[in-house]
Amino acid sequence: MKIILSDRLGNKKAMVEGHDNLVFIWEEAYSFEDILTFEVEANSFVGITIDQHLKSSIIYTPSGIIIYQIPVGFKTKAYHPDAFQQNHQEIRISTVSGDVLKCRRNLAMNSLDKRWATGYYPHAEANVVTRDEPGLKARTPSMVILL
DSSP states (O other): OEEEEEOTTOOEEEEEEOSSEEEEEEOSOOOTTOEEEEEOOSSEEEEEEOOTTSOOEEEEESSSEEEEEOOOGGGGGGSOTTTTOOSOEEEEEEEOOHHHHHSOOOTTOOTTOOSSOOSSBSOOOOSSOOTTOGGGSOOOGGGOOOO
């Protein structure tokens, strides 16, 4: 598995790879629209934590690729006020065992959920126009913030 940090143009800034459990530490603030790419085995469940202010999520990825663009500007209003703002980023990914999948948990929780089709699950979509406002975006339950 791999964690890759790229700028918004796709230029690789840093990468870490390993097996079963990875921790990626970035000792700088994110730049404008940086992108995190997670590469894992296709059709697998992984546990991911992308920020200390967001809950860890168990995500299913049919393709084995998870792409997450760091939100900036007004898009950050749907997150904790300090999310993605630190000069020390710690991102974690690990394989999830069958025993963990069988445990009682929130099946809809996905802290990485974004608008449009993401290619990883769980994923929420809105069936109405939300004017692209962060407070009205379709999100899985872990990300609902009352404004």
